[in-house]
Amino acid sequence: MNDFSNPSVSARGAFWAPFTPMRQFQQQPMMFASADGMHYTTTDGRRVLDAMAGLWCVNAGHGQPKIVEAIREAAGRLDFVSSFKMSHPQALEMAERLIDISPAGMEQVFFTNSGSEAVDTALKIARAYHQARGDCRRTKFIGRAKGYHGMGFGGLSVSGIGRQKRDFGPLLGEVSHLPLPYDAGMRFSVGQPQQGASYADALTQLLDIQDPSTVAAVIVEPVTGSGGVYAPPQGYLQRLREICTRHGVLLIFDEVITGFGRVGAPFAAQAFGVLPDLITTAKGLTNGAVPMGGVLVSGAVYEAFMAGPQNVIELMHGYTYSAHPLACAAGLATLEVHRELGINQHVNAVSGLWQSTALALQGIGAVLDVRAIGLLCAVELEPRPGFPGARGSEVAQWCFDNGVLVRGSGDTIVISPPLVISPQEIAQVFETLATALKHVA
Numbered sequence: 537m538n539d540f541s542n543p544s545v546s547a548r549g550a551f552w553a554p555f556t557p558m559r560q561f562q563q564q565p566m567m568f569a570s571a572d573g574m575h576y577t578t579t580d581g582r583r584v585l586d587a588m589a590g591l592w593c594v595n596a597g598h599g600q601p602k603i604v605e606a607i608r609e610a611a612g613r614l615d616f617v618s619s620f621k622m623s624h625p626q627a628l629e630m631a632e633r634l635i636d637i638s639p640a641g642m643e644q645v646f647f648t649n650s651g652s653e654a655v656d657t658a659l660k661i662a663r664a665y666h667q668a669r670g671d672c673r674r675t676k677f678i679g680r681a682k683g684y685h686g687m688g689f690g691g692l693s694v695s696g697i698g699r700q701k702r703d704f705g706p707l708l709g710e711v712s713h714l715p716l717p718y719d720a721g722m723r724f725s726v727g728q729p730q731q732g733a734s735y736a737d738a739l740t741q742l743l744d745i746q747d748p749s750t751v752a753a754v755i756v757e758p759v760t761g762s763g764g765v766y767a768p769p770q771g772y773l774q775r776l777r778e779i780c781t782r783h784g785v786l787l788i789f790d791e792v793i794t795g796f797g798r799v800g801a802p803f804a805a806q807a808f809g810v811l812p813d814l815i816t817t818a819k820g821l822t823n824g825a826v827p828m829g830g831v832l833v834s835g836a837v838y839e840a841f842m843a844g845p846q847n848v849i850e851l852m853h854g855y856t857y858s859a860h861p862l863a864c865a866a867g868l869a870t871l872e873v874h875r876e877l878g879i880n881q882h883v884n885a886v887s888g889l890w891q892s893t894a895l896a897l898q899g900i901g902a903v904l905d906v907r908a909i910g911l912l913c914a915v916e917l918e919p920r921p922g923f924p925g926a927r928g929s930e931v932a933q934w935c936f937d938n939g940v941l942v943r944g945s946g947d948t949i950v951i952s953p954p955l956v957i958s959p960q961e962i963a964q965v966f967e968t969l970a971t972a973l974k975h976v977a
């Protein structure tokens with residue numbers, strides 16, 4: 537048996553970690569043994585406040601007893617059943633409950649096992665929707681600068697982070713990108729910037745260049761997440777919606793991060809009052825406890841698939857573990873926990889404090905910008921000349937050594953805590969970060 541309390545044993549050898557400099561990791565592995573509520577415990581027994589919610593996913597806090605128990609119960613009752621031409625009651629219930637909390641107009645759910653699969657599924661549904669309606673020329677996609685849509689070839693193609701694509705081409709052809717709706721004038725503006733809706737007009741220009749009748753879908757994160765937490769300017773998403781509708785182009789919101797309370801509503805679509813045609817979700821869907829993703833599909837899109845002969849598969853797509861019994865059990869329990877804890881209400885109650893405390897970092901050390909919305913925050917640092925990323929990773933390491941886990945993404949510190957964070961814990965996160973910023977030159 538592995539000795540998991542000994543980091544040198546468990547980190548060495550066969551394990552190839554995702555998005556990780558392996559040789560550094562093997563020398564200095566960051567290892568966790570357990571988690572509860574807002575905290576991790578490291579393998580050497582230190583308690584660390586998890587200001588990342590795992591990886592933007594443990595929205596209701598770690599080890600929620602109802603979720604743990606639901607997974608246990610499901611594992612003992614029905615370990616697996618395929619979703620190809622069959623299913624199980626909790627899958628149907630999970631889909632219903634999800635639609636109950638989704639924006640009006642969303643009527644079907646297609647389950648996947650991750651956000652990446654959800655994105656690739658949404659892109660395929662978009663193309664197949666146009667095919668089903670006889671509009672076969674609509675095959676192009678439009679993404680956005682700094683967008684992150686997972687690591688499948690589809691999601692990577694529409695993503696807007698060049699470094700992540702560099703080693704893997706050729707990707708999908710016929711993908712173009714909107715600019716990020718952000719400029720230096722928006723620095724230190726928390727919530728939705730008041731100016732900047734006109735960035736959406738770039739979509740009209742792109743459609744003109746591409747020929748709008750050849751474009752299948754536009755995909756954006758309502759709030760850019762991994763790319764550095766950029767909130768949409770007021771009116772921007774509404775304008776994207778109008779332009780898509782005018783040209784018969786589907787609008788996909790990638791809500792893998794923004795779903796499940798992160799911006800104070802079940803989905804950002806509700807928080808911002810804009811209805812897309814498809815919504816991708818994952819992460820918080822099961823509180824990160826069992827891998828699961830899904831695509832919420834509008835009634836109009838779904839109906840377009842239902843016109844052919846009844847014995848024919850309408851969408852030739854799926855995964856072995858779609859609607860896995862353990863994931864459905866975890867998802868149903870997660871929805872219950874969200875309701876019981878009033879998570880959206882809590883986010884709305886503390887997000888003002890979150891944003892003002894974050895903004896107080898202005899002027900400290902190398903802070904170039906602070907962006908915060910809901911319970912998301914990015915603190916962008918000026919890169920150290922000649923050593924891009926060094927300052928960010930040193931700040932993140934300092935925080936970790938001093939009891940707070942944040943994410944260093946290049947020179948940007950990203951914070952997305954469990955949504956049950958208390959005012960005291962908010963203070964701890966930002967006090968630790970402020971001290972780190974003063975220590976790290």
Ligand SMILES: Cc1ncc(COP(=O)(O)O)c(C=O)c1O
Nearest residue numbers: 650651652684685686790792793
């Ligand atoms: C917006 C967005 N889409 C898709 C993904 C991919 O999800 P996964 O890592 O579960 O495949 C992520 C992951 O961070 C994400 O933030």
